[in-house]
Amino acid sequence: MTNIILSGGSGTRLWPISRTLMPKQFVRLFDDRSLFMMSYERNSPLCESTLVVSNEQQYFLxxxxxxxxxxxxxxxxxxxxGRNTAPAIALACLSLKVEEIVFVTPSDHxxxxxxxxxxxxxRARELAKQGFLVTxxxxxxxxxxxxxxIEASGEDVL
Incomplete structure (x- = not known):
């Protein structure tokens, strides 16, 4: 399973802490760790590989x-x-093998x-291996x- 971490974003929602050149996902607010760092740490043990989708300005961050x-x-x-979430996910998926299970996560949660x-x-990985789309x-x-x-009943999206 490949973790696609979406880390674009302009940083406008947490202004003035978050700015265009240092958006919220990269601000080290938690014991010298950012939400981006915490996302990688949380997901890398669960995935075989990681693909970060970002904009050119935030690459070095x-x-x-x-x-x-x-x-x-x-x-x-x-x-x-930046072209929003769906195009970023689609482009990332096109760079992977067709049979690869992808786990798309934001970098700012x-x-x-x-x-x-x-x-x-x-559990989501088990379901994905069976051919289900999981949200x-x-x-x-x-x-x-x-x-x-999302209206759901147990594991079924209605």
Whole structure:
């Protein structure tokens, strides 16, 4: 399984801490670790390889943080212009073998219950090996037009 880490983004939602040249996923807010670093650390034990999708301006930020973690063999796909999530995922998938299971993750999420997360990812990998498309979600605490909603019944998306 290949972890595709999406790490583009302009850093406008957490201004003034996050800026275009230092977006939130690269700001070291947690014991000298960034959300990007935590994403790699969380997912690399669960995957055989990592592909980081980023823009050209953030490449060295990502590279420096991966090197600080001692990460090796991470590949990059650099976008000259951001085109949103779906095109980034599609382009990344085109660079992999057709039969490869991909695990797409953002680089700016804070996940506190890593045991539950790991168990969910391992279950998702089992389902993906059976040919299923898997998505993750959390139960909303309030209505918000800024988010999409997934109606589910157990492991089935309705």
């Amino acid at each position: 990502a590279l420096d943080q991966l090197e600080a973690l001692g990460a090796r063999g991470v590949k990059f796909l650099l976008e000259p212009v 804070l996940i506190r219950n890593e045991t539950a997360y790991k168990n969910s990812v391992l 993750f979600g959390i139960k909303p605490t309030e209505a918000n037009t800024g988010y999409g909603y």
